[in-house]
Amino acid sequence: MLTKLTGALRTALGCAHVRSGADVQAMDVGWHPDNLGAGLVALPANTAEVAEVVRLCREHGVAIVPQGGRTGLVGGSISHVGEVIVSLARMSHIECLDAVSRIAVVQGGVTLESLQGAAAAEGLEPGIDIPSRGSATIAGMVSTNAGGIMAFRNGVMRHRVLGLEAVLADGSVYSDLTRVVKNSAGYDLKHLFIGAEGSLGLVTRVVLKLDPLPQASATALLGLPSVQAALETIRWAMSIETGHLRAAEAMWQRFIQLTAKAQHWSEPGMALDQPIFLLMSLGGAHEQPLRDAFETLFGQVLEHYPDATGIIASSARQERDLWRLREDTDALYRVHPAAPSYDVSVPLSSLADYLDKVLAGLARIDSALQPYVFGHLADGNLHIILSRAGALAPDMAARVESVLYGTLQALGGSFSAEHGVGSKRIGAMFDTLDPGKLATMKTIKNMLDPDRLMNPGKVLPAS
Incomplete structure (x- = not known):
């Protein structure tokens, strides 16, 4: 059965776009060792080809495992012999980036980092960010309802999606590529596919709303005595009049000590001996006022928690180094x-x-x-x-x-x-x-x- 299906898929997509054997083994398996277990990968180039792949798989009674960047952590893209992996790697085109309407229409295989780069050129951003931005795909993020660093401010993926297109299990296409926020035209069925992890349909195209990208940013790392102190600091930071809080990431002592060691990071006067560390980012029009706002905030923290410690990044390099402390979770898995x-x-x-x-x-x-x-x-x-x-x-x-x-x-x-x-x-x-x-x-x-x-x-x- 699988041999016949493989032949039919190669006829539909071209031999180069249906991989098996050594060609699959040469692919990046991603986070889970069983992601490529099926040993058969179809790579359609557009929604029509995805629909044809699904139709053929249904005709042959073969199950489908959709895959994006294979960055998932809960086995959502693992596959087994007898199944077909449908990869959206070839569907990586940003079809439209409308700076006036502040929306983007993208194919499902576009990576978050690619969209961030294209949006930044227009002074915009997707309003969502995750550490695996370089490999995580938009369809994968929709399918898992990804959250990430800015969710407290901008919501999760569900709140960023205006419309989407998906291929259903019978090979038909659900298409609702709405480009506006206000839409009360019947059931909002796109939400069935957001967070469904490909179990109800295969997301192929997405309309995302974009936000203005701040012209400047500032980053600070504070060492604090308790969770309550960190939560109170976040509340104060959200009331800052200069700029706006873009991120508030917490690292407990054991985690930051491990990543700091992996990064060979140290800073005079910033011993990593506090119970909890809070990494914050402000966005706004100019860098110096944002740093000044962090100085004022740190003074407020010290009034209530005199033993707190802190550092405000003074350069883009130092800002990147601080963020690596939070984002290098691979260091933990190496240990x-x-x-x-x-x-x-x-x-x-x-x-x-x-x-x-x-x-x-x-x-x-x-x-x-x-x-x-x-x-x-x-x-x-x-x-x-x-x-x-x-x-x-x-x-x-x-x-x-x-x-x-x-x-x-x-x-x-x-x-x-x-x-x-x-x-x-x-x-x-x-x-x-x-x-x-x-x-x-x-x-x-x-x-x-x-x-x-x-x-x-x-x-x-x-x-």
Whole structure:
């Protein structure tokens, strides 16, 4: 069956655009070692070709695994023998960048970094940023409802998408390339595909709203005595009259000490001995007033927390060095390969108490776990990575998830802030979500993909 399908795909796309064997093995596998497990990759060039690939796969009863930059952390793009990977690598064209309307129309394979560069040339930006910007694709970010650094200010991907196009499981095309913010014309069905991880359809084109890009920026790193101190500092920073707060990233002591060592970073007078470090960015018209605003903010912090420490970047190089401390998460995985990682959202008013209970609960399970904690503090998104190489034993994994997820639903938080469900978090989803929501998700899946051909085993069980 797969041999016949491979021939049909090569006829439809051209032999060079259907890879198998050694050609697949030569590809970058991305974050998960099983991403290329299917061993067969189709690379369509446009929506019509994607639709033809889906139609052929349905005709042969073969499942489809959509892939973008393969940067996902929860196994959302893993594949198996007998499936077909549909890569949007060739669909990397920015079709329209309208500086007047402040929108971009892009193919799904465009990387975030490419869009950022094109938008910056017009004095604009996508309003969303993640460390994997160089490889993460727009369709992948839509499909996982990516969040990132500026979500507290601009929202997550769901709030940036004005319209999209997607190929459904029957090969038909859903097209709603709306370019305006105000649109009350019936059901807003694009939201079915945002965060669905390719399980309801394959996103091929997207309309994104853009924001003005600040002409200048300033960056500061503060060492603070507590989560409460960091949250209060963020609240003060959001009231700064000069410029606006663009990022507020938290790094707990163990995390920043590890990345600083990996980066060979040190700064006189900035010992990394505080419980929590807050990396902030301001954007505005001129650089010096932004630095002055940080000086004033630091003075305000010292009035309330005299032992706080801080540094304000004095050059673009120093600014980049500070951001590398936060974004070099690979340093952690070099020390603890395949370390178990978790991605939760907690309401800010509950965050300090939640984290205290989590750390105590993990210590009771195994004092050697000693998690690394960092994340997007302004929106309550914490990344918690255990100091353990490889997957946990099933019984320990269940105990860890009980500690991390046990109170989240009651608090109004989420077990998956921005990484998605994939294949890794299905159990957590069924343990924590409302049964009515789960039943509705199953109903929608059965209607749009009754044969379970679209990314099976992701978000919902394969059967």
